[in-house]
Amino acid sequence: MFKVKVPATSANIGPGFDTLGMALSINNVITFKENKSGVIFEDVEDEYSNENNLIYQSMLKTWEYLNEPKKGVVISVEENIPISRGLGSSAACIIGGILGALTMSERTLSNEEILKIAMSLEGHPDNITPALIGSVTIATTVEDDIEYMKLDIKDQYDFYLFIPPVGISTEESRKVLPETISMKDAVYNVSRAAMLVATLLSGKQEFLTLALGDKLHQQFRSKLIDGYDELIEYMGTLNFLGNFISGAGPAVVGVAERGRYMGELQFKDWRIEKLNIDNEGAKIIR
């Protein structure tokens, strides 16, 4: 019996569409127990208690990659990452499943190989990379591989997650994006993404607001989020340095100076969580 802890992740971070991602200080903790054969789920919703479960699918994919026989397993999940909110709950299942299968088979793989398996299940590198290695990451795909950098950032912000009661599927959220954009908008995001990386690495907080600018995805995806305009207006009355839609949404992240008192936050029936960056990433606990 062992556990795998995997952090929530917030992909995109404003201008860094399909590129930047950060690991956050809430985790899913998945417990793996050896079983004679097949898969059994404990404390998992009925909907996910079958062979299509993403954790189990990721285990099967890993065994296939390793050319190892699959093992029987009892999986239980302490689920703290909200589902379908743009907080990387799928990436947590995938990374958790891969590490679970590796650990059960007493095998290890490089981060590059783990991410390659994860990519074949997720299709995008920006959640799985920080879920595995923590911190803020820049990730891109080169053919079937993920190339990534883990940023040694100045840890000087608090992240306030505004999580609405209803989720959106990533698929739905991808459909609203245009296939072509203007060169001007591309340059806008190139400059902001460059500035965001420089801001996070240098600690030059005065550039953060500018550096969170985006023209590639948030203007389209925000229309799917009920209450978004009102929320941005509300956040504008407070001392946030900036905000961004987490991943494909609908959760929205407000960025504040570390330790700054933000008042009694309340917005409709949305859940609000104050989080920090998780620097460790996924971890096996024996």
Next chain:
Amino acid sequence: MFKVKVPATSANIGPGFDTLGMALSINNVITFKENKSGVIFEDVEDEYSNENNLIYQSMLKTWEYLNEPKKGVVISVEENIPISRGLGSSAACIIGGILGALTMSERTLSNEEILKIAMSLEGHPDNITPALIGSVTIATTVEDDIEYMKLDIKDQYDFYLFIPPVGISTEESRKVLPETISMKDAVYNVSRAAMLVATLLSGKQEFLTLALGDKLHQQFRSKLIDGYDELIEYMGTLNFLGNFISGAGPAVVGVAERGRYMGELQFKDWRIEKLNIDNEGAKIIR
């Protein structure tokens, strides 16, 4: 009598189209002498020895901005930056002229104001910013202002400039660019620009080749450069970490590990210069 020294600049730097720029270790040195009235040029080609001269136009623009009377001036130029090669010779004239006018009128302005005047003459922020402040810069326009960051980079590369005998006008080079691009190509450049900044700031040289990738401008502009494909092939046989078209071209920059012996470089009738980053930017010499 005083002089203003302004460095050559290389804009774009691969993925950083209209955003990134670096100052290089060759300079134009402009000498300003008071004159009773009007403008006189010494050691300047006939073509540029008139009131339309960009240095003089930049002086007029500065006096207009300051609401100062214009002064008579004798301008001479020690010209080391090749013209129409994508090496920022226009930006050097503009920044030189602004600093010349300020110095003659015993006035100072913030970098932000100097760049605002320069923008009204140049239209793009990516050469004028490093020409003024040196190093590698991220610059973007917000309405009429330039917002910029000067990067405190790890200075670990040599830059080899390959300069063809014939120039291209920036205007011509801008015409070949499409107005719209695919979202995929935009994301490609966002990720590379983010990685390039992280690479330059962290010193993680192993990412440089990947981080110089670009889909926004070089594939179009390279077609205007006679011998480009051959040059890239030639550079591929040598130990360059990567290459990029300097500004709008046609000069091409090869990036090498600092101090690495690159052999006896020769390519057609192109001039080849080994340069480094200029960290100071423009400087007034009395």
